[in-house]
Amino acid sequence: MPNPTKRTLQVLLIADPGQPSRRVASIRDRFEDELQMTFDAEAHVDTCTKMIRIQSDQSLELGSLDTLVSDDYPDVDVVLMLTGIPRHTRGKPLVAEIQPGRDYAVVSYPTLGAWTTKSRLLSILLSCVNQLLPYGPTAVAHPYLPRWGRWSDDEGAGQRALHAHTFTGGPRLIMGMTKANEPFRTAPKLSRAVAAAAATGAFGIFYSSIWQMSSYLSTQRLVSIGLIAIAVMVTWLITSHRLWDKPVNERLAPVVFYYNLSTVLTLLISVAALYVLLVIGIFLTSLVVIDPEFMGQVLQTRASVGNYLDIAWISAALGVVAGGLGASFDSSVDVKNLTHGRRLRTRVYTEDDETT
Secondary structure (H helix, E strand, C coil), rough: CCCCCCCCCEEEEEEEHHHHHHHHHHHHHHHHHHHHHCCCCCCEEEEEEECCCCCCCCCCCCCHHHHHHHHHCCCCCEEEEECCCEEECCEEEEEEECCCCEEEEEEEEEEHHCCHHHHHHHHHHHHHHHCCCCCCCEEEEEEEECCCCCEECCCCCCCEEEEECCEEEEEEEEHHHHHCCCCCHHHHHHHHHHHHHHHHHHHHCCCHHHHHHHHHHHHHHHHHHHHHHHHHHHHHHHHHHHCCCCCCHHHHHHHHHHHHHHHHHHHHHHHHHHHHHHHHHHHHHHHCCHHHHHHHHHCCCCCHHHHHHHHHHHHHHHHHHHHHHHHCCHHHHHHCCCHHHHHHCEEEECCCHHHH
16 A cells, blocks of 8 residues: 555656567566665556657657647656667767656667666666655765766757767677668568578488588688678678668768678678578588488598588588579568667658648
8 A cells, every 4th residue: 555655656668679678567566666775665666668750860759759748648747768779979879868858868779788687777767767856865876876877968969868888889880780780580571582591401411512511621711711601691682782881971870880790790691591590401401311321432432520611611601602593582671670770770750741
C-alpha cells in the first residue's frame, strides 16, 4: 500500500523499436526498484515504444514527443528516451543529454557499446533522472554514474551532456552500431548471394583439379585466399549497393565516418559467417561424396581429414566470390537496410509528415 507521506516519482521511459525496446522491457522492474531506493520515493515507471524522427540537421524532432506526453502521460515527472540513433558532439560520442526547457533526457543506445550490461544502462538512466530532479544524491556522491562519465554544461545550447571517453567512446560506438545492424541475421536479405555461393562452392566437391590445387597450397596461402575472398565480397556489396556514405557537410563528417566503419564491420562479420557455414557444409558433404581411396589415387597420397578440409576451404572461397556477384540481384533496399546510415535516413522528419 502506498505511503501517503512519501513523495511520488512518475517516470516515462520511451524506447525505439527493436533492441532499445527489448532492453527497456528487461530492466523496467529493476529500474523502478533502484529509483525507489535512490530517491526515497514511491516510484512508478511507464514504458512506451515509439520511434522519434530526426530533423535534417540530425537533431531530434521532439514535437511528437511533446504531444505524446501531454496527451497520454500528463502527470509524469521525468521523461527518458532510449534511442537507437548514434549521436556525436564536441568531437566525442554523446551518451546522454538533458533537453533544455523540458524534463527530458535522451540516451543514445549505440554509444553504450555492443555488450551493454543492464547495470550500465541503469546507471546512465539513474544519472539522467538525478540531473533532472531537484532532490536526490549529489553528483559527486551519486553511486551510479560511470567512472568515465562526467556531465558537462553546454552554455550555448543551455543543456547538460554526458560524453563518452575520448579513446574508448569511438570504438564502443562502432561496436554498438554494428550490433544494431544484426549482422548474423542478414542471410534472408542476401538469399541470391547465399544460393550462388552454395552452388559454386559445391562444384569443388566434384572437380579433382580443385582437390589437387588445395593439396599443394600451403596453410598460409589458403588462409590468404579466404581473406581475399571475404574482402572481395564485402567490397562488391559496398560498391554495387552504394553503401558508402558521404557527409553532406563537414559537421557531420565524424558521424558518417562511424556509419561507414560500422557498415564495413557488419558486412565483414556477415560474410565471414557465410564463409564458415560454407566450409562446414562443403566439408561434411565431401566426407559423404568423396571416397577416400579415390581421393588418394587422384592426389597420389593417402587421403586425410586435412585434405577434405582444404577442399572445403578453397571451394568456399570460390563460393563467396560468386556470392558477391549473386548479391547484385538481391533487393537493393533490403541490402541497404542492413546498415545504420540507411535506416537513419528513413527517420528524417520533413514538413510533409505533418499532413500524413
